[in-house]
Amino acid sequence: MNPKRLIVAITGASGTLYGARILQALQRADVEIHLVMSDAARLTMASETDLKPDDLESLAHVVHSHRNVGASIASGSFQSMGMIIAPCSVNTLSEIAWGMTGNLISRAADVCLKERRRVVLLVRETPLHAGHLKSMLQATENGAIVMPPVPSLYTRPQSVDDIINHTAGRALDLFGIETDLVDRWTGVGSRK
Numbered sequence: 001m002n003p004k005r006l007i008v009a010i011t012g013a014s015g016t017l018y019g020a021r022i023l024q025a026l027q028r029a030d031v032e033i034h035l036v037m038s039d040a041a042r043l044t045m046a047s048e049t050d051l052k053p054d055d056l057e058s059l060a061h062v063v064h065s066h067r068n069v070g071a072s073i074a075s076g077s078f079q080s081m082g083m084i085i086a087p088c089s090v091n092t093l094s095e096i097a098w099g100m101t102g103n104l105i106s107r108a109a110d111v112c113l114k115e116r117r118r119v120v121l122l123v124r125e126t127p128l129h130a131g132h133l134k135s136m137l138q139a140t141e142n143g144a145i146v147m148p149p150v151p152s153l154y155t156r157p158q159s160v161d162d163i164i165n166h167t168a169g170r171a172l173d174l175f176g177i178e179t180d181l182v183d184r185w186t187g188v189g190s191r192k
């Protein structure tokens with residue numbers, strides 16, 4: 001059995017808050033968190049939030065440099081439930097799709113896939129050209145789950161926070177990690 005240990009990566013696509021919310025939600029679950037952030041993630045974070053890298057790093061049990069391809073999570077012998085990349089840039093998606101493992105994020109994802117562990121990619125870009133779609137197909141064929149952070153309007157979100165919460169919670173659903181973030185559908189016509 002894999003231990004309750006999850007690798008969380010944050011890359012330079014728009015949507016730092018998805019990664020942040022996932023890290024926050026994991027505080028309430030009994031899960032050991034390994035965090036890796038790309039250089040571009042730091043740039044995007046500064047552009048779209050008031051968060052500092054420390055704010056996110058303090059939520060992880062272990063923080064790895066994305067340059068350290070010798071880190072524990074670079075080896076399949078180091079067990080985990082898998083990896084979530086939120087948000088996931090097209091650059092990182094493409095690396096994972098085509099087996100390029102030049103940094104710790106793409107290496108750890110490749111390792112999880114070869115060990116048949118779950119890898120969830122919150123790929124964020126729009127609109128998409130054929131190369132993006134081919135990379136998504138290839139990543140899926142490699143075993144990853146491509147989960148673009150598309151808002152669920154059926155939940156009638158009232159704020160950006162509502163949108164972020166729902167997507168972050170649905171991503172953690174894929175690992176069987178229960179949170180209080182998801183406004184679950186109970187059927188047409190039913191009342192809470």
Ligand SMILES: Cc1cc2nc3c(=O)[nH]c(=O)nc-3n(C[C@H](O)[C@H](O)[C@H](O)COP(=O)(O)O)c2cc1C
Nearest residue numbers: 011012013014038040044047089090091092124125
């Ligand atoms: C403010 C900002 C927003 C960005 N948004 C996206 C995006 O939504 N999707 C994407 O694929 N790249 C986006 N980029 C570009 C990536 O950060 C860039 O391609 C980078 O090389 C990705 O590197 P990484 O995969 O190592 O994080 C954005 C960059 C900035 C500065």
